Amino acid sequence: MRHAVSLLALSLLAAPALANDATGLDAGDIATAETLREQAMAGSAAWDIVESLTTEVGPRLAGTPADARAVAWARAKFESLGFDKVYLEPVTFPVWLRHREQAAVLAPAPQPLVVTALGGSVGTGGQPLQAPIVEFATLDALKAAPEGSLAGKIAFISNRMERFRDGRGYGPAVGARSNGAVEAARKGAVAVLIRSIGTSHDRFAHTGVMRYADDVPRIPAAALSNPDADQLVRLLGRGQEVTVSLDISAETVGEYTSHNVIGEITGRELPGEVVTLGGHLDSWDQGTGAIDDGAGVGITMAAGALVGKLGQAPRRTVRVIAYANEEQGLFGGKAYAEARAAAGEIDAQQLGAESDFGAGRVYALRAGVDPAAWPVIVKIGEVLAPLGVVTEREGGSPGPDVGPIVAKGAPWAQLAQDGTDYFDYHHTPNDTLDKIDPKALDQQVAAYAVLAYLAAETEVDFGRAPAAPAK
Amino acid sequence: MRHAVSLLALSLLAAPALANDATGLDAGDIATAETLREQAMAGSAAWDIVESLTTEVGPRLAGTPADARAVAWARAKFESLGFDKVYLEPVTFPVWLRHREQAAVLAPAPQPLVVTALGGSVGTGGQPLQAPIVEFATLDALKAAPEGSLAGKIAFISNRMERFRDGRGYGPAVGARSNGAVEAARKGAVAVLIRSIGTSHDRFAHTGVMRYADDVPRIPAAALSNPDADQLVRLLGRGQEVTVSLDISAETVGEYTSHNVIGEITGRELPGEVVTLGGHLDSWDQGTGAIDDGAGVGITMAAGALVGKLGQAPRRTVRVIAYANEEQGLFGGKAYAEARAAAGEIDAQQLGAESDFGAGRVYALRAGVDPAAWPVIVKIGEVLAPLGVVTEREGGSPGPDVGPIVAKGAPWAQLAQDGTDYFDYHHTPNDTLDKIDPKALDQQVAAYAVLAYLAAETEVDFGRAPAAPAK
Numbered sequence A, B: 001m002r003h004a005v006s007l008l009a010l011s012l013l014a015a016p017a018l019a020n021d022a023t024g025l026d027a028g029d030i031a032t033a034e035t036l037r038e039q040a041m042a043g044s045a046a047w048d049i050v051e052s053l054t055t056e057v058g059p060r061l062a063g064t065p066a067d068a069r070a071v072a073w074a075r076a077k078f079e080s081l082g083f084d085k086v087y088l089e090p091v092t093f094p095v096w097l098r099h100r101e102q103a104a105v106l107a108p109a110p111q112p113l114v115v116t117a118l119g120g121s122v123g124t125g126g127q128p129l130q131a132p133i134v135e136f137a138t139l140d141a142l143k144a145a146p147e148g149s150l151a152g153k154i155a156f157i158s159n160r161m162e163r164f165r166d167g168r169g170y171g172p173a174v175g176a177r178s179n180g181a182v183e184a185a186r187k188g189a190v191a192v193l194i195r196s197i198g199t200s201h202d203r204f205a206h207t208g209v210m211r212y213a214d215d216v217p218r219i220p221a222a223a224l225s226n227p228d229a230d231q232l233v234r235l236l237g238r239g240q241e242v243t244v245s246l247d248i249s250a251e252t253v254g255e256y257t258s259h260n261v262i263g264e265i266t267g268r269e270l271p272g273e274v275v276t277l278g279g280h281l282d283s284w285d286q287g288t289g290a291i292d293d294g295a296g297v298g299i300t301m302a303a304g305a306l307v308g309k310l311g312q313a314p315r316r317t318v319r320v321i322a323y324a325n326e327e328q329g330l331f332g333g334k335a336y337a338e339a340r341a342a343a344g345e346i347d348a349q350q351l352g353a354e355s356d357f358g359a360g361r362v363y364a365l366r367a368g369v370d371p372a373a374w375p376v377i378v379k380i381g382e383v384l385a386p387l388g389v390v391t392e393r394e395g396g397s398p399g400p401d402v403g404p405i406v407a408k409g410a411p412w413a414q415l416a417q418d419g420t421d422y423f424d425y426h427h428t429p430n431d432t433l434d435k436i437d438p439k440a441l442d443q444q445v446a447a448y449a450v451l452a453y454l455a456a457e458t459e460v461d462f463g464r465a466p467a468a469p470a471k
Helices: A004-014 A027-041 A046-057 A065-080 A139-143 A170-186 A226-237 A290-308 A331-342 A371-387 A438-457 B004-014 B027-041 B046-057 B065-080 B139-143 B170-186 B226-236 B290-308 B331-342 B371-387 B438-457
Strands: A085-107 A111-113 A115-117 A129-136 A154-157 A191-195 A221-224 A243-265 A270-280 A316-323 A349-352 A362-368 A412-417 B085-107 B111-113 B115-117 B129-136 B154-157 B191-195 B221-224 B243-265 B270-280 B316-323 B349-352 B362-368 B412-417
Touching: A027 A290, A027 A371, A027 A438, A046 A065, A046 A290, A046 A438, A046 B226, A065 A085, A065 A243, A065 A290, A065 A316, A085 A115, A085 A221, A085 A226, A085 A331, A111 A226, A115 A243, A129 A139, A129 A191, A129 A226, A139 A154, A139 A170, A154 A170, A170 A191, A170 A221, A191 A226, A191 A243, A221 A226, A226 B046, A243 A290, A243 A331, A270 A290, A270 A438, A290 A316, A290 A438, A316 A331, A316 A438, A349 A412, A349 A438, A362 A371, A362 A438, A371 A438, A412 A438, B027 B290, B027 B371, B027 B438, B046 B065, B046 B290, B046 B438, B065 B085, B065 B243, B065 B290, B085 B115, B085 B221, B085 B226, B085 B331, B111 B226, B115 B243, B129 B139, B129 B191, B129 B226, B139 B154, B139 B170, B154 B170, B170 B191, B170 B221, B191 B226, B191 B243, B221 B226, B243 B290, B243 B331, B270 B290, B270 B438, B290 B316, B290 B438, B316 B331, B316 B438, B349 B412, B349 B438, B362 B371, B362 B438, B371 B438, B412 B438
Parallel strands: A129 A154, A154 A191, A191 A221, A270 A316, A270 A349, B129 B154, B154 B191, B191 B221, B270 B316, B270 B349
Antiparallel strands: A085 A111, A085 A243, A115 A221, A129 A243, A243 A316, A362 A412, B085 B111, B085 B243, B115 B221, B129 B243, B243 B316, B362 B412
16 A cells, blocks of 8 residues: 555645655665665674674574563663664464484495584484495486385485575575475485585585475484585495484474564654565574574664664654574564464564675675665665666565565565675584674674665655565 | 715716806706706695505504505505605604593583593593683793692683694694693693694694693693684683583503605715605594694605606615604604614715695795705705795704704705694694695695705705704
């Protein structure tokens, strides 16, 4: 819906400058956005926020005591940054715990392997599982194996993720992680090992969530580091049977209620209409969740805080959301969308954006909005252009936690980041603060602050989103 | 000693070309060396050798079953490469075993830490040790602490190694690893944690040997990865006491006799005079010992094999040595030197070189020889120049395993390698085959083959070494 009547009435009251019809923004709005951009580029709070989260909380696997510490941290941080309304919304999910994981080649060349249990995996029953491995070049090759052909064996999926700036190598590769256990179990396998869904040569295994199906046994699932996967390929290439030992202790134990932590800069005219920014507060357990997604939390908190420090708030509310448990199934994003639907607030969602692709610079603006609102996106893109950001009419997708509300019709924007090295670090012990360039964070804060401010200030309604293109 | 009489006699017999008086080399010798260089650059056996060692044996901590597998591998590899004499010499040393290592911050921000026990460390007595940490910027700062001031505390030495092409950041930093436990124990500490002696931001802790003294208690010693050391520094910087849990299981158990594995290309005229190349066969346990020192073994085996494939062997014997247990105290190099001394063969050592600085390209030739033999080094350098190698009159040092025989007077040469990234990987789980550029290995094989051939072919005696400059 549009708010033409109320906006018209208000603009007649305030009317400091003439708003452009198509963008709903006037020269003063653009000047304010440019000031926000330059303030952020001169040095934002983002790095300090990430430093605080990753140092004082550290890793924060959903459902662990660190989850509660992270929620308390986020609430206090929003308050200290001057958000005028700070609150929690409950998010409930099953709790998965990693206790131990070890693997080794037993024969023909005994040596340890670097592995990590995939999120959600069962354990090996209190003792190491020992079995020969059978390699499949892809998940599809595993699917094509004869029924029962893997009885007593470990399936090893060896496909390698490719590196791209936009991370598009992830999609084709990640099926091995998500569905490898189900497909391997269908063929009778006792476990599945995958090459990490990651791009570096460092000897870190990448964790990440996997799933089971009710009609096949739940078998343990783990990822090997790229060098370890290479090693198994070399050993298998010598034509001998390769036997591996896999010892995983992990369990899914009950439910936990964490929280989406929300900070708002209340809109001066249309407080019930919201522009949302966010990142996810949880992380995997191995690193300190600096790039995934301390960066997103820091960037969007800092951007929101900058908007909050303006002489007056924008027309609409700017809402920054630190989502709970993104990693294990977008629980925070789903809970947020369901709560809005239950409250009849879907139409109040004006534009949603999430930063969850690391700490690299923003290079493109994309959006899913009513075509009538596209001139606003173009205008926002003009203010972002000095940051090296181009506006792209096609493609893009909302961030993971924005997806559920977009599925209910909410419009979205994407500030696409350079993710060239994102999959070198994500979901590994190596996701630590030192991987972040503070200046790159400032550029992102600049982009998010401009986006949030202008989207909240414009008189134009972003409408309902066209269906988001598949990523 | 010189062999002027016999060489003169032989050169009168063979005399295909006129040897230059100062270099003892003729044009045919240089042409042969150039051919060796070009053969190596066109593709050597080195990468395949390293691939074989790191895949089929993997990590090979001295004194473990993998040590014996490595010795058997090296013997078979020398034989398959056409060395005409292959034999073992015993090397005995204490056995140190790593069983387990874990650490965590307990307060104020509970989180795991990535650590590795230092080689030789005792354990924590079967249970985690929990104590506050006290930071020292350097080993010297720790030495300056008052007696008893660390009672019940863990000393944390936070100095950072600097990166240089020639690795000269290692010396000033490594004292914290070697002597940290002794100095911390003198002040009453219950354990010592050091920042890894390494240059990368990757979350790997670098192991390496440490020592104890008889007059102070033996306390556990471990290294933190660089990101983990940064994290402790940040936590301490907040002014609160930081308590750490450290759980190490490790032990020194009896002695083991391994072997230096030796392959020779027997000299055609002076078989009792030897030019030695080598690398060390053992590795730390965490990686597969690809750059430290599979590379050195592969390079020098391949270089020796190339010389062995010439139509005729050089005058002197070329001896390639895969040294035992370098990592824990140069045991192989010491045993080699002692065996030569016992047999009265020190004077038979014509020139010794070791490759133990990773897999980077060679950029300089240096030597410790009788000044009368310097023209030979210059001539060798001329043949190496197309490889990007410069000859340097000053500086340099023999490789670690060559040191003990140099201390007894043997001459040495150094083919200095680019070690810019060496300390990113060495002594970590990340020391794996993928870190090696096969073309860089070929360049090194070219350099070692030229060095070995010309040093073995020249009529000039390299004399006794000037004292090696301190590294």
